[in-house]
Amino acid sequence: MSQNARMPMGQLLKEKGLIGDREIEFVLHEQRATGERFGEALTRLGFVTGTEVAQAMAEQTELPFVDLRVYLPEKNALSLVPYQLASQKTILPLWIEDGTIHVAVADPYDSSLDHTIFRATGLKPALHVGSRDHIIKHIEWYYHLMENPPEKIVEEITGRLRINPEINVDLGKLVDSILTDAVTKRATDVHIIPSDKSSRVMFRVDGIIHAAHIFPIHVHNKIVTNIKVRSGMDISEQRKPQDGRMSFEFISDIFDVRVSTVRANYGESLVMRLLPSRGESAFGINDLGLEDDQLIALRMLLQRPHGMLLVTGPTGSGKTTTLYAALREQDVISKNIMTVEDPIEYELLMIRQTQVNIKAGYTFATAIKAFLRQDPDVILVGEIRDKETALLAIRAALTGHLLLSTLHTNDAIGTLARLMDLGISPYLLSSTLAGVVAQRLMRRLCLKCRQPLKLGKMELMMLGLPEDGEYYSPGKCPECRNTGYTGRLAVAEVMKFSNQVLKLISQGASLVDIEEQARKEGFYSLKEAAIKKVARGETSIEEFRRLIG
Numbered sequence: 382m383s384q385n386a387r388m389p390m391g392q393l394l395k396e397k398g399l400i401g402d403r404e405i406e407f408v409l410h411e412q413r414a415t416g417e418r419f420g421e422a423l424t425r426l427g428f429v430t431g432t433e434v435a436q437a438m439a440e441q442t443e444l445p446f447v448d449l450r451v452y453l454p455e456k457n458a459l460s461l462v463p464y465q466l467a468s469q470k471t472i473l474p475l476w477i478e479d480g481t482i483h484v485a486v487a488d489p490y491d492s493s494l495d496h497t498i499f500r501a502t503g504l505k506p507a508l509h510v511g512s513r514d515h516i517i518k519h520i521e522w523y524y525h526l527m528e529n530p531p532e533k534i535v536e537e538i539t540g541r542l543r544i545n546p547e548i549n550v551d552l553g554k555l556v557d558s559i560l561t562d563a564v565t566k567r568a569t570d571v572h573i574i575p576s577d578k579s580s581r582v583m584f585r586v587d588g589i590i591h592a593a594h595i596f597p598i599h600v601h602n603k604i605v606t607n608i609k610v611r612s613g614m615d616i617s618e619q620r621k622p623q624d625g626r627m628s629f630e631f632i633s634d635i636f637d638v639r640v641s642t643v644r645a646n647y648g649e650s651l652v653m654r655l656l657p658s659r660g661e662s663a664f665g666i667n668d669l670g671l672e673d674d675q676l677i678a679l680r681m682l683l684q685r686p687h688g689m690l691l692v693t694g695p696t697g698s699g700k701t702t703t704l705y706a707a708l709r710e711q712d713v714i715s716k717n718i719m720t721v722e723d724p725i726e727y728e729l730l731m732i733r734q735t736q737v738n739i740k741a742g743y744t745f746a747t748a749i750k751a752f753l754r755q756d757p758d759v760i761l762v763g764e765i766r767d768k769e770t771a772l773l774a775i776r777a778a779l780t781g782h783l784l785l786s787t788l789h790t791n792d793a794i795g796t797l798a799r800l801m802d803l804g805i806s807p808y809l810l811s812s813t814l815a816g817v818v819a820q821r822l823m824r825r826l827c828l829k830c831r832q833p834l835k836l837g838k839m840e841l842m843m844l845g846l847p848e849d850g851e852y853y854s855p856g857k858c859p860e861c862r863n864t865g866y867t868g869r870l871a872v873a874e875v876m877k878f879s880n881q882v883l884k885l886i887s888q889g890a891s892l893v894d895i896e897e898q899a900r901k902e903g904f905y906s907l908k909e910a911a912i913k914k915v916a917r918g919e920t921s922i923e924e925f926r927r928l929i930g
Contacts, residue, residue: 670870
């Protein structure tokens with residue numbers, strides 16, 4: 382289809398199966414009340430994400446889609462397009478390659494873009510369709526960072542402290558610059574680790590820890606104290622582990638930060654977990670990277686009127702992201718959906734979201750009790766941490782509600798053992814448990830620069846990989862910033878609890894027998910799911926070894 386053959390947004394998204402007539406009618410009513418554009422109301426209410434809109438437009442205009450959630454623009458490209466022009470046209474320069482400047486655009490139907498970009502840069506433009514919200518945010522972020530690079534601010538303050546440890550510096554500015562650097566590099570965690578002579582700042586990006594900054598050791602306590610004060614911790618207590626929370630603002634985006642300290646050999650080691658910006662939009666279920674049969678199974682589980690669906694895995698395995706994607710599959714117009722979260726990570730305006738407040742006595746358990754008096758259809762509980770919450774979740778699932786939650790277990794079958802360990806009887810489990818999704822996150826190979834990899838029969842056999850697979854290793858290119866990877870995908874096992882499986886659970890059968898029955902019904906393990914992705918060239922052997930073994 383040509384770029385000028387523009388279809389109305391509602392019709393385009395309807396043809397893609399992202400919305401139906403009920404959603405269109407609802408948004409039209411909302412639009413009349415607010416005066417906003419149809420597309421703006423559609424994304425604000427959460428019926429679709431900006432990413433889904435951009436993907437639909439990219440397909441219609443036959444232009445490539447760029448996911449700005451996993452891509453960072455390059456400075457040399459940004460410097461060629463003035464900020465005013467980027468803001469006016471909602472375009473984001475991405476990278477330069479072979480005399481071509483690659484640019485993310487929000488309106489691919491604008492026929493003036495090619496000429497405008499060429500006139501500004503003198504380079505041939507290559508257009509990529511991106512989410513309007515992400516482009517606007519990135520324009521604000523990265524043009525600001527060109528003028529105020531956080532690395533230079535960190536180095537300038539550190540240099541002054543290196544020369545004179547007693548000099549009075551703005552430690553809040555130093556910490557904010559570290560967090561700014563982390564956020565704009567897509568870090569999920571910041572580690573500040575003392576050693577004998579230095580303090581190291583490390584960023585975890587896409588599951589891998591990288592060195593970011595190094596300070597002289599006498600700076601360490603100053604930084605830790607500043608963070609502890611902002612997080613509501615006791616600065617006089619350095620022997621015991623402490624947990625706290627703080628918020629961090631960067632150009633109108635607010636991030637919640639979980640802070641944890643523990644005493645190590647050379648002082649307090651501190652870790653900050655960066656939660657998504659409060660303006661960020663949730664992923665769709667198709668964005669997760671699950672296998673097709675797993676998506677079908679998960680959607681069937683989410684259509685159930687009652688029962689309990691759990692998402693499990695270690696910290697940082699994407700459990701919350703999957704839960705939010707599951708919520709977006711629900712009929713938010715005709716169902717009362719309520720959540721209790723710690724904290725609220727994504728705002729979904731058609732859903733009643735609440736946040737844990739320990740000081741006020743509002744816990745996961747007390748929230749479930751309150752929800753049951755609010756006529757809910759679907760309840761999301763951020764995490765099942767203790768017996769009381771587990772029992773109340775079971776009660777909610779027993780009384781005609783669909784309950785979604787997370788649990789820390791390594792695999793799907795281990796969820797049964799964990800719930801029994803919390804005091805849930807096999808009978809109650811067999812009466813309520815609908816399914817379990819156990820998952821990990823693997824880095825996705827950059828499709829542009831991945832390199833074909835030939836493996837011998839012996840190596841394939843040792844790894845359990847099929848001989849007819851297509852294997853690749855990471856390469857280097859501007860699109861992935863020479864990392865070889867672009868974002869992450871979920872590798873998962875999805876266990877549906879059929880009548881036969883539930884019967885075995887109620888009879889107290891062994892986990893081995895329960896898993897064997899599930900396999901007869903189509904279940905396969907995390908390792909088997911990972912093998913499928915490696916054999917299709919979606920991820921690498923290195924990622925497979927790192928996460929699965």
